[in-house]
Amino acid sequence: MDETKHTRKKAEANKSKKLMLEIKDLRKSFGDNHVLNGFNLELFEGENIVIMGKSGSGKSVMIKCLVGLMAPDSGTIKIMDRNLLGLDQRALDELRSEIGFLFQGSALYDSMTVKENLEFPLRRHKHKFGDLTDTTPLVQEALDSVGLVHALNLMPSELSGGMKRRVALARTLILKPKIILYDEPTSGLDPITSKEIIELMRSIQNKYNTSSLIITHDVDCARVVSERMILLIDGINYAEGTFDELKTSNDKKVKAFFK
Numbered sequence: 001m002d003e004t005k006h007t008r009k010k011a012e013a014n015k016s017k018k019l020m021l022e023i024k025d026l027r028k029s030f031g032d033n034h035v036l037n038g039f040n041l042e043l044f045e046g047e048n049i050v051i052m053g054k055s056g057s058g059k060s061v062m063i064k065c066l067v068g069l070m071a072p073d074s075g076t077i078k079i080m081d082r083n084l085l086g087l088d089q090r091a092l093d094e095l096r097s098e099i100g101f102l103f104q105g106s107a108l109y110d111s112m113t114v115k116e117n118l119e120f121p122l123r124r125h126k127h128k129f130g131d132l133t134d135t136t137p138l139v140q141e142a143l144d145s146v147g148l149v150h151a152l153n154l155m156p157s158e159l160s161g162g163m164k165r166r167v168a169l170a171r172t173l174i175l176k177p178k179i180i181l182y183d184e185p186t187s188g189l190d191p192i193t194s195k196e197i198i199e200l201m202r203s204i205q206n207k208y209n210t211s212s213l214i215i216t217h218d219v220d221c222a223r224v225v226s227e228r229m230i231l232l233i234d235g236i237n238y239a240e241g242t243f244d245e246l247k248t249s250n251d252k253k254v255k256a257f258f259k
């Protein structure tokens with residue numbers, strides 16, 4: 001099928017889907033450094049969007065605005081129909097439990113077992129599950145989703161880099177988030193382990209029907225996990241489309257990402 005038709009068809013299909021996240025005209029400057037100059041994004045239920053941008057292009061600034069860690073200068077952010085920028089701390093905390101993060105720095109607590117690491121978010125977000133007397137079923141389900149049930153009682157020091165990343169992902173999944181934000185999910189991993197993590201991201205999307213925003217420089221990762229991609233250039237969504245559409249673009253700035 002012709003790619004333009006494909007995108008149009010996809011856009012039409014999206015119309016019937018639930019809008020999970022909407023960013024409109026997001027702007028953020030630090031003095032004369034205009035980082036975000038009107039960034040827009042729509043993320044639909046069950047969709048994976050990859051965001052690529054050069055180092056310093058504003059990906060982290062955008063994510064920080066998205067999770068309420070940084071206030072934008074202007075623009076709107078709606079998460080599941082709730083206007084993020086108007087929420088008080090309590091409402092923000094509740095909304096955060098619907099969003100899972102897999103950040104580069106999302107390290108495990110070294111002094112805790114895998115099980116204890118996974119129990120941690122359950123305690124922080126009691127409003128979602130109440131006072132659980134037995135966390136084991138939830139911990140096991142999350143570990144099962146990443147193929148690591150056998151690691152329940154291991155310490156982080158006993159895990160490989162890839163296993164640590166999987167446990168971090170399980171710790172994200174335990175709250176059954178509707179949206180997952182991945183920041184460089186494959187960085188620092190060897191190609192085979194990267195491939196495993198990428199496959200896992202797809203299987204999680206299929207199993208939980210999550211919507212994900214994935215920041216990555218990894219072209220293979222982008223190809224496999226994304227329904228759509230956004231290139232963040234000059235503070236805006238400079239180019240948007242499927243992997244194949246962007247890869248075959250004639251625009252110089254777009255081409256640079258696929259070399």
Ligand SMILES: Nc1ncnc2c1ncn2[C@@H]1O[C@H](COP(=O)(O)OP(=O)(O)OP(=O)(O)O)[C@@H](O)[C@H]1O
Binds near residue numbers: 030054055057061062
């Ligand atoms: N708190 C801050 N104060 C001043 N400038 C900032 C602040 N945070 C980010 N910046 C600036 O905003 C710009 C974008 O930074 P950001 O960290 O979002 O880039 P990035 O796209 O995530 O880069 P990388 O891929 O290297 O992580 C940079 O010029 C950075 O110096």
